[in-house]
Amino acid sequence: MNHLTLEALLNEKLRPEMVKDYCPNGLQIEGKAEVKRVITGVTASQALIEKAIELEADALLVHHGYFWKGEPEPVRGMKGKRIRSLVKHDINLYAYHLPLDIHPELGNNARLADLLGIQVAGGLEEHPQSVAMYGTLSQPLDAEVFGQKIEQVLERKPLHISAGHKVIHTIGWCTGGGQDYIELAAAKGLDAFISGEISERTTYSAREQGVHFFSAGHHATERYGVKALGEWLAEHHELDVTFIDIDNPV
Template identity: 65%
Template sequence: MNNVQLESILNQHLNAAAFKDYCPNGLQVEGKPDVKKIITGVTASQALIDVAIEKNADAILVHHGYFWRGEAYPLRGMKYRRIKALIENGINLYAYHLPLDAHPELGNNAQLAAKLGITIKGGLEVDNPNTVAVWGELDLPLSANDFAQRVATVLRRQPLLIKGGHGDIKKIGWCTGGGQDFIDLAAEQGCDAFLSGEVSERTTYSAREQNIHYIAAGHHATERYGIKALGEWLAEQHPLDIEFLDIDNPV
């Protein structure tokens, strides 16, 4: 498949043009025009690039790419080495940030909900049709400890549980990755708990003072599943060799 054609397919399916993001979505680094082998992963780290080179991949497809708002412009050090490796080996880099978080089927939030047994009911940002923070319900209420244990089992890492609420969890809000500040919207809308990847110092007080449990389950761990699902969808639709690699990250 042509590399620009591949970008068009991904852009359209993820509705990328609808999002105002912190980085460019789509083809970030252009490589060889013909794409047959694709490596997918959460972040375009040097480790992921090295494996893609070893496997003779034509492209890398990730959630966390490059050129973030506010980062330094010069191609030096780590940034230079990564991009140099991509260019020298003709590897295309595609990255989708908020569009992949928000996709109703393949997105990080949707995929995490399916794995944790949560039925999605709506968005926490009620005036935003492309909301990246959502809410839903468990089939049966669980204690905060029991739900945290479910998270630990599914994600294979022990989450941080802040017991701010006083009862079981039925209605829950979540946003994968660095979405901890959506806890306030979740509290306003009557959620029993909020889950995200990261936690800030202020999050503890938001949870305790608004009577809502908070679960920090890991940025990487909560965002494994969207990019994996996107790659699987792409492989089903087109004759491409696609392999997901989970580069270990404890954060």
């Protein structure tokens, strides 16, 4: 498949033009024109790039790419090494951030809900491109039991800020760094909120507003969108796609 055709397919599926983001979505670094083998992963780290080189990939498809707003612009140091490695081996880099978080089928939020048995009700924000979601469990669960379920599914023990003995039926979530959406969850009267990260202020917000908070890991909560996107490419467009999970405890 032509590398620009692949970008057009991904753009058609994820609709990046509908979202105001912090980085460019789509083809960030251009490589060879013909793409047959694709490596997917969460972040375009040097370790993931080296794996793509080892597996002779034509393209790397990630959730966290490069060129974030506010980052230093010079291509030097760690950033320079990463980009030189991709250019030297003629590897295309495709990255989709918020469009991959919010996609209703393949998105990080959608995949996490499916894995945890959450029935999606809608977005916490009052617009169609809401980054945070809310829904219900099929049956109420004790907070400790739900925490154990998160650990089992994500293979990572979450940090739980308890709201006492309240059982969990309604729940909000936002993968990655979405901890501040707990305020919307509290305003909506939800029992719990899940995100990847936690801030110092999140502890008091959860305790004082009576919302169970689970910090389940930025990386751990965002493995599943890009993996699903790669599986979609393999199934519907006959590309050779391999998901590589580079360990990250955060």
